[in-house]
Amino acid sequence: MLTLPAVWIGATLIVAVAERVPDYDVRPSCHAATSLMSLDPKREVQCLNDEDSARREVARQWAGFQPVDRERCAAEAQLDGTPSYVDLLECLTLAREAKAGKD
Template identity: 45%
Template sequence: MLRIASLIMLLLATPVAWAEELPRFDIAAMCKAAPRLEASDKDTDQNCVRDETEARRQLEQQWASFDPRQREMCARETTVGGAPSYVDVLTCIQMASGNAPPASTRRARGNP
């Protein structure tokens, strides 16, 4: 019975813990698996790593200032249906808070 109670407490605490810390994604693996958008793209991996690293840096600096519910929602949402992405987490949080960058500056990943 104690194990069940412990498991329930852990599950209830997980969303809070998830929202408190910036998620850890394997940028190199994710970028290596990313498809090329055009056949002529030669620096796709390097550009991806640069974009993901910059997004992670921005998230690290601002993570505590974001609404915990938005952090949780966006961190979970970006891991559904594909490789997790710091660019996607950052864009999600910006959109949820009303501070989204113009569509022309977001990376084309099949998202509108």
Template identity: 40%
Template sequence: MSALPSRAQSVPRIDIKATCNAVEAASSGLADPEAVAGCVRDETAAREQARRRWSRYPAASRRECAAEVRIGGAPSYVDLVTCLELAANALSSTPGTE
């Protein structure tokens, strides 16, 4: 559990190439170079989005999402950004949290 606070301080490091190769191999049985390249583009864009917005998210959301993306399967920046956005939307729509 002591690793979680450090994860919340900066965007987690994810090996994009390994993630994309694993995802493509799992879905099709082999890593299609074009699909992997598309995945790498999407993951790179999501990583940059996470870096730009990281400090805007509550620390609790950063910790929870950083831990969640590493549960089962390949970790993903796309999943990280999705988690953070869902958490932000949930907080903004909850009465009394503004």
């Protein structure tokens, strides 16, 4: 059984994660993805540009997403060990649209 301080610390960590945009290193995932698809270095640069654009959009909209969605999507966007802001943005957008459809 968890003690009250352990629960409080866990809740504090969840809030801290949800309050700021995650800091992902997307270079390895872009490199791996483009290495599998082709040897064209332009594709890796495009991947990095897409990730940068998605990160800026996530940062711009971050406060507008629900904390529970921010936490869940941030975890999902790095589940396979290849974090992606494109995946994070897609998850957050879909979560917001799903909630809007319920209203």
